[in-house]
Amino acid sequence: MDIAVRPVDTVNMVEHPRAARRYHHGNLRVALIDTAVDQARAGGAEAVVLRDAARRTGVSHNAAYRHFADRDDLLAEVSARGMAELERRMRDRLDELPGAGQGEPTARLRAVGREYVHFALAEPGLFATAFACARPEEGAAGEGAYGVLSGVLDELVATGVLPAERRPGADVTCWAGVHGFAVLCLQGPLRDLPEQQREEQLDGLLDRLARGL
Amino acid sequence: MDIAVRPVDTVNMVEHPRAARRYHHGNLRVALIDTAVDQARAGGAEAVVLRDAARRTGVSHNAAYRHFADRDDLLAEVSARGMAELERRMRDRLDELPGAGQGEPTARLRAVGREYVHFALAEPGLFATAFACARPEEGAAGEGAYGVLSGVLDELVATGVLPAERRPGADVTCWAGVHGFAVLCLQGPLRDLPEQQREEQLDGLLDRLARGL
DNA sequence: TGTCCATGTTGCCGGCGTCCACATGGGCAG
DNA sequence: CTGCCCATGTGGACGCCGGCAACATGGACA
Known part of the structure; x- marks a missing residue:
């Protein structure tokens, strides 16, 4: 309840x-x-x-x-719930790791990316609904799941791992990579991939994303 | 007609x-x-x-x-049409370029990626429907839009641009990147991005994808 | 204590997907 | 050439849905 x-x-x-x-x-x-x-x-x-x-x-x-203007209005609330849950899981995952800036810095980036995909696979319906809503929700900087990813990239710049001039656009690339991978696993050609191979592909994706930054 | x-x-x-x-x-x-x-x-x-x-x-x-068992059956046909159209546009785009293996090899990879996103933005409804179908269509190797991308990556290996040991998984990463970017532009946080910035972000994405290979 | 309006109810409409029985007529056997 | 058959198209019905409108209830506040 x-x-x-x-x-x-x-x-x-x-x-x-x-x-x-x-x-x-x-x-x-x-x-x-x-x-x-x-x-x-x-x-x-x-x-x-x-x-x-x-x-x-x-x-x-x-x-x-x-309480709701129409079905889409209710759907928008469900979408917000899904987004919030995604953000919460990403933040929780980060909190389990050593604090920002210590340990391997890219490990935190990998962790959020992995958690993003795992959430999508664990809650496919909620994940899809979170993005299916047509309402132009406020995508304020630092807010939401996007903000979590951005924050981790900022950490990478702060710790000197990522050159500052490479920072712009890095968030979009990472976001697109994990989101695309999730969607491909849910309804694309990677749908029936067994879990182990999926994890291997996810590892490869995260490797390449980090290397390309 | x-x-x-x-x-x-x-x-x-x-x-x-x-x-x-x-x-x-x-x-x-x-x-x-x-x-x-x-x-x-x-x-x-x-x-x-x-x-x-x-x-x-x-x-x-x-x-x-x-002629169709039910609505989903018709939808599956529409999905097939969308996939075929996507593949056709990618192949057409490649055909406009210098032949495989000459000129800048990565240019062909960028071209298919860019065309993928452009198709999604030009035909959002058809693109979405192409992937919305739940039917487990035959994803045979070398077939479909996935096959076009794979072919270009094989060319990169053949021309020595991409080390063979880096080839496995590269297709998934590239596919995920462009697909995720397209989806984010259609219904995600990048929805209202003006065209010029969108192209810049797409350039950045393709840069990073290529660098990460 | 009495009233008002936010909240919940019943009834209705048109549209959709889907099943059923029936109509049509093109193609093939004789 | 003739007549039958079955693939194909038609009309009707059912239950479900989203969305109005008019009515009922009862908690909050004067």
């Missing part, structure tokens, strides 16, 4: 005392997003179905329209 | 003399795929709608079921 991924919606959440059924749900918006996230996990964006989500949440269809 | 992209379906195409309406269409399968490709071009996979395709083709709904 208490999912780790959860943006601002939790604010103003009214925890009602009576757990029994009541006319006013009290927290329907968040509950619907939770259900929709489950749908997306199970079958990607196209599995997010308003009527079914309402049914599962124990509420009538149309109740959702008090 | 006579679209360049067209797989084996054209075989056994019966060109009837009377252009007027007739009970039996004579070439419905291909006509439906043509219409579905238009739909995909305009709005991606989710815009491929059986009833609407039949309507546009001047035939009743349900007629399609004589």
